[in-house]
Amino acid sequence: MVFKRRDKRSFWRTVGAFFWPKGGWTRAARYVKYRVTRLPDPPHRIARGIFVGVLVTFSPFFGLHFVLAALISKIIRGNIVAALLATFVGNPLTFPAIAASALQTGYFILGTGSGRTAEDVHLTLGAKIVGAMADLKHNFMAMFTDETAHWSKLAVFYDEVFLPYLIGGIIPGLICAIAAYYFSLPVILVYQKRRQARLKAKWIALKQKAAVDDAKAPQSPPER
DSSP, rough: TTTTSSSOOOOHHHHHHHHSOTTHHHHHHHHHHHHHHHHSSSSHHHHHHHHHHHHTTSSSTTTTTTHHHHHHHTTOOOHHHHHHHHHHGTTTHHHHHHHHHHEEEEEEEEOOOOOOOOOHHHHHHHHHHHHHHHHHHHHHHHOOOOOOOOOOOHHHIIIIIIHHHHHHHHHHHHHHHHHHHHHHHHHHHHHHHHHHHHHHHHHHHHHHHHHHHHHSOOOOOOOO
């Protein structure tokens, strides 16, 4: 196959690359910045895409961030590629802080966070996710057997993790997305103007060189 990897990576190498990409996160961030600044679109459309991409990283719909970013960006007429690239703001290094801020905000808004600390959230979050996955697996197998579906752990996950995350992620998500929009807009505008100026100067230099070469070229005598 044309796009098949020659050196097939093992499962653990793939997992490791997810948490630490080749070249490190600094190189990955520089690549995203390079791609965003060179997008062929007006700066305000690119900045809208960045706004959307950052916003959706604060949602609990893991695995659907790309889809949500593309759909919302299309609705508000933002740059879809910029939105997809901006979702890399949510990565294994930043997700703990994103999840903690979203959950704590959600607990505060819903009034369920009294006496709950960030340490308590981290201690119980993994257990609730594992319990919900166990219920999902059991319920899926129950469709083909005589087993009874279990919903208790899924209900706990929804009430104490998903819903607070969904509601609480709106405020910090909007704050970070608005900050990203107003930071990226002037940066992209300046970069595009400088790039246009460089391309124009290069084009003028090529025309001048062509004119000089034409002047130096020997003139053929007129035909009789």
